[in-house]
Amino acid sequence: MSDFPDFSYLQVISFPVVQLHMNRAAMTASQKDFENAMNQVKLLKKDPGNEVKLKLYALYKQATEGPCNMPKPGVFDLINKAKWDAWNTLGSLPKETARQNYVDLVSSLSSSLESSSQVEPGTDRKSTGYETLMVTSEGGITKITLNRPAKKNAINVEMYHEIMRALKAASKDDSSITVLTGNGDYYSSGNDLTNFTDIPPGGVEEKAKNSAILLREFVGCFIDFPKPLIAVVNGPAVGISVTILGLFDVVYASDRATFHTPFSHLGQSPEGCSSYTFLKIMGPAKATEMLVFGKKLTAGEACAQGLVTAVFPDSTFQKEVWTRLKAFAKLPPNAMRISKEVIRNREKEKLHAVNAEECSVLQERWLSDECMNAVVNFLSRKSKL
Numbered sequence: 001m002s003d004f005p006d007f008s009y010l011q012v013i014s015f016p017v018v019q020l021h022m023n024r025a026a027m028t029a030s031q032k033d034f035e036n037a038m039n040q041v042k043l044l045k046k047d048p049g050n051e052v053k054l055k056l057y058a059l060y061k062q063a064t065e066g067p068c069n070m071p072k073p074g075v076f077d078l079i080n081k082a083k084w085d086a087w088n089t090l091g092s093l094p095k096e097t098a099r100q101n102y103v104d105l106v107s108s109l110s111s112s113l114e115s116s117s118q119v120e121p122g123t124d125r126k127s128t129g130y131e132t133l134m135v136t137s138e139g140g141i142t143k144i145t146l147n148r149p150a151k152k153n154a155i156n157v158e159m160y161h162e163i164m165r166a167l168k169a170a171s172k173d174d175s176s177i178t179v180l181t182g183n184g185d186y187y188s189s190g191n192d193l194t195n196f197t198d199i200p201p202g203g204v205e206e207k208a209k210n211s212a213i214l215l216r217e218f219v220g221c222f223i224d225f226p227k228p229l230i231a232v233v234n235g236p237a238v239g240i241s242v243t244i245l246g247l248f249d250v251v252y253a254s255d256r257a258t259f260h261t262p263f264s265h266l267g268q269s270p271e272g273c274s275s276y277t278f279l280k281i282m283g284p285a286k287a288t289e290m291l292v293f294g295k296k297l298t299a300g301e302a303c304a305q306g307l308v309t310a311v312f313p314d315s316t317f318q319k320e321v322w323t324r325l326k327a328f329a330k331l332p333p334n335a336m337r338i339s340k341e342v343i344r345n346r347e348k349e350k351l352h353a354v355n356a357e358e359c360s361v362l363q364e365r366w367l368s369d370e371c372m373n374a375v376v377n378f379l380s381r382k383s384k385l
C-alpha cells in the first residue's frame with residue numbers, strides 16, 4: 001500500500017474515520033454505506049484540505065452523536081473551536097441525513113481526489129469540478145446536492161451556472177432520473193442576496209439586465225429538462241428554490257420543510273414560471289396568498305395544495321424517499337422520458353413565454369427602491385424573513 005495517504009494531517013484535525021470503530025451506536029440501515037464511506041476516506045491519495053475535513057468531522061459527529069452538545073471551546077483553542085463551529089452549524093440535522101451527507105461528500109471526494117479504490121466502470125460515476133454542488137451518478141440516479149450549508153444553500157451566481165451545467169450533463173448521462181436536494185438543515189434559502197452587491201462598470205442597470213438573462217437561462221434548463229426530475233426537499237425552501245418546484249415532476253418533502261416566497265417583502269415579483277404553474281397547481285387564491293402575500297406553507301399545506309407530492313417524517317425521510325427513488329430508477333428509462341415528453345411538451349412553449357415575461361418584469365423590479373432597500377436591510381442585518 002505504497003500510495004496509502006499520509007494521515008499526518010490528522011494532527012491538524014482529528015479525522016472522523018479514526019473514531020469509526022469506537023462508536024457503533026449509530027447502527028441503522030445505512031450504516032453499511034457509512035462504513036464504506038469511512039473506508040473510502042482511507043483510500044484518498046491526497047489531503048482533501050482542512051475545510052473538507054471539518055465538514056467530514058461535523059457530519060460524522062452529527063451522524064453518530066446528534067446535535068452538538070459540547071461546551072464551546074475558548075477563543076484561543078483554535079482547532080477545537082473550528083471543529084465545534086463546524087459541528088454546531090449543522091443544528092438539528094437528523095442523524096440519518098448527516099450519515100447520507102457524509103456518504104455523498106466522500107463519494108464526491110473519491111473522484112475529485114482520485115480514490116485508489118476499484119470502482120466498476122460505468123456503474124458509479126461522480127462528477128468533479130463543482131464548487132457549490134455535490135454531484136453523483138449511481139444506480140441510474142444522478143443526484144445534484146446544493147452544497148453551501150453554512151449559507152443555507154443560498155444560490156450564488158456560481159451555483160446558478162453549476163446547476164445548469166449539472167442539469168445539462170444529467171440530461172445526457174446514462175441515468176434514468178435526476179434528483180435535486182440540499183446539504184445541511186436547509187433545502188435552499190433562495191437567491192443569494194449578495195448577488196446584488198457585485199455591480200459591474202455599467203452600473204445597476206447592467207447588473208439587472210445580466211441577472212435577468214441568467215435567470216431566464218436557468219429556469220429554461222428546468223423547463224427543457226428531458227428526464228424525470230425529482231426534488232428531495234430536506235428542509236426549508238425559500239424564493240426561487242420554491243418557485244421552480246412547479247417545473248419538477250415529483251416533489252418529496254420532509255415534514256421539517258417549509259415553502260416561502262416572500263417576493264413582496266423583498267420588493268420583487270414571482271419567477272420560475274410560478275405565476276403560471278402555481279395558479280394551475282393550487283388555483284389563483286392560494287397562489288396569491290403565497291406569491292403576493294408571502295404566506296409560508298408547511299410541508300403538509302404544500303402537499304394539500306398540490307405543490308408537494310408526499311411528505312415524510314424527518315426521522316425516516318431519507319430512507320423512505322430513497323427506497324422509492326431506487327425503485328423508480330429501475331423502470332425503463334426510455335418509457336419514462338417519452339411519458340414525460342407527452343405530459344409536458346404541450347406546455348413548453350407557454351412556459352418559455354412566461355419565463356421571459358417574469359424575467360423582464362423582475363429586471364425592472366430589481367431597480368426599484370423597494371427591492372434595493374430590502375436587500376440592504378438583509379445585508380446590514382436589519383431584517384431576515
Ligand SMILES: CCCCC/C=C/CC(=O)SCCNC(=O)CCNC(=O)[C@H](O)C(C)(C)COP(=O)(O)OP(=O)(O)OC[C@H]1O[C@@H](n2cnc3c(N)ncnc32)[C@H](O)[C@@H]1OP(=O)(O)O
Binds near residue numbers: 271
Ligand atoms: C441571478 C439572479 C436571479 C434572482 C432570482 C430571484 C430569486 C428570488 C428569491 O429567491 S427571493 C428569496 C431570497 N432569500 C431570502 O430573502 C432569504 C434571506 N435569508 C434569511 O432570511 C435567513 O438567512 C434565513 C431565514 C434563510 C435563515 O435564518 P437563520 O437565522 O436560520 O440563519 P442565518 O440568517 O444566520 O443564515 C446563515 C448564513 O447564511 C446567510 N444566508 C442565508 N440565506 C441567504 C441568502 N438568501 N442570501 C445571502 N446569504 C444568506 C446568512 O447571511 C448567514 O451568513 P453569515 O453566517 O455569514 O452571517
